[in-house]
Amino acid sequence: MKRYLLLVLVGVIILSLVISGCDNKTTVIRIATDATWPPFEYVDEDTKDIVGFDIDLINAIAEKEGLEIEIINVAWDPLLAGMAQCTYDAAISAMTITEERAEQFLFSDPYFFAGQIITVQIDNTDINSKYDLSGKVVGAQIGTTGAIEVEKIGGATLRTYDDIGLAMQDLMNGQIDAVVADNPLALSYVGENPDELKTVGDVFTDENYGIAICKDNTELQAQINSGLEAVMEEGLIDDLVEEWLVGD
Numbered sequence: 001m002k003r004y005l006l007l008v009l010v011g012v013i014i015l016s017l018v019i020s021g022c023d024n025k026t027t028v029i030r031i032a033t034d035a036t037w038p039p040f041e042y043v044d045e046d047t048k049d050i051v052g053f054d055i056d057l058i059n060a061i062a063e064k065e066g067l068e069i070e071i072i073n074v075a076w077d078p079l080l081a082g083m084a085q086c087t088y089d090a091a092i093s094a095m096t097i098t099e100e101r102a103e104q105f106l107f108s109d110p111y112f113f114a115g116q117i118i119t120v121q122i123d124n125t126d127i128n129s130k131y132d133l134s135g136k137v138v139g140a141q142i143g144t145t146g147a148i149e150v151e152k153i154g155g156a157t158l159r160t161y162d163d164i165g166l167a168m169q170d171l172m173n174g175q176i177d178a179v180v181a182d183n184p185l186a187l188s189y190v191g192e193n194p195d196e197l198k199t200v201g202d203v204f205t206d207e208n209y210g211i212a213i214c215k216d217n218t219e220l221q222a223q224i225n226s227g228l229e230a231v232m233e234e235g236l237i238d239d240l241v242e243e244w245l246v247g248d
Contacts, residue, residue, distance in 0.1 A: 029069045029220065031058055032088040034076045036141075036163045039188050039244040040094040043073070053244040054092045057111065058211070060236055061227035075162055077143050080104075086214040090224065094182060096145045097210040106221045108211035108228055111237060115203035116149050117183040119190065121171065122198050127178055129201035136177035139167035145207060146180040165189075172196045182207070184245055 033041045033054065041052040050071050062069045074082065082088050084104040096114070097107050120127050127133065134155030140146035142160035150158040159176055161167040167179045168189045179186070183203050190197045211228070213221045231237075 027068070029062070029067050029089045030072055031069050032072050032074050032079045032082060032091040033093045034079050035073045036076075036165060037094050037182075037185055039184065041092070053112075053240045054094060056240055056244075057228075057231070057236065058092045060231045061211075061224055064227035064230045065223045067223065067227075076141060077162075080143060083212045083214065086216060089214055089217065089220060091212040093212075094185070094209055095212055096182075096207040098145070101212070105215045106213040106218070108213065108221065108224045110208035110210050111228060111232070112209040114182045114184060114207050114209060115205040116146050116180050116207075117186050117199050117203050118201055119168070119171065119179045119181065119186045119197055119199050120177070121174070122194075122196055124177075124198075124200075127200055130180075130204050133178060133180075137175075139170060139176045139179045140164075140181065141167065144181070145205065146182065149205060150180050168193075168197070187245075 033050065035041045035043050035050045035052075037052075039052055040054045041050060043049070044051045050073055055071065058069065058071075061067075072088065074088075076093070079088075079091055079093060080101070083091050094114070095101070097110060101107070118127060118130065118133070127136065130149075130153060133150070133153050137157045137159055138150045138153075139159050139161060140150050141164040142162060147158060147160055150156055159167075159170075161170075164179075164181055164185060167176070167181075170176045171179050172193065183199070186199050190199055211224055213224060
């Protein structure tokens with residue numbers, strides 16, 4: 001009888017430890033990003049790690065809030081669809097806050113101001129603003145605000161790309177006349193190819209980047225906003241601008 005009671009007691013202790021271990025298990029937050037958008041998110045060719053402005057920002061927010069995160073590299077269209085279906089918990093990918101997107105998922109508070117700008121070949125003289133794009137073939141990444149803006153320009157022919165780098169390559173090869181993209185991205189490509197590319201005109205949209213969050217997860221939205229506010233008060237955004245946008 002004593003042996004039976006001892007076995008029962010041991011069983012109860014083991015069960016309680018298992019339940020306790022399950023209760024303490026940390027939930028991993030799945031963060032999607034389209035790592036083709038330097039300097040905000042891209043794959044480092046040497047380390048194969050996903051790096052950039054956004055990656056440093058989300059890691060800092062996670063540290064502030066005690067969140068365990070997993071960064072998942074996914075193409076832009078599947079990223080948007082995945083966020084609408086809550087396949088991912090959140091996404092950080094130089095994403096402009098728009099009314100249409102806000103109907104499909106939540107957003108954090110804005111963390112960066114950007115806008116669309118035109119990139120052309122270095123020797124181009126006939127495109128100086130968006131008003132000169134009529135009759136031209138203009139590249140943009142599919143599903144982005146750049147593509148949306150090109151579609152608004154009468155007479156412009158939009159050519160979409162899954163990867164903005166492919167659009168820039170076609171531009172340098174003379175296969176398209178211009179590329180419309182977010183100004184930090186455009187300036188990054190111009191900086192890497194100063195003998196081949198230049199931006200023209202002014203930024204012609206007003207956009208704010210935000211972190212997308214699954215529509216059902218207001219708790220995560222509150223945590224991300226709390227962490228974002230904390231790191232912004234510490235001056236992290238200015239530090240990231242200096243590191244990733246201003247550079248050497």
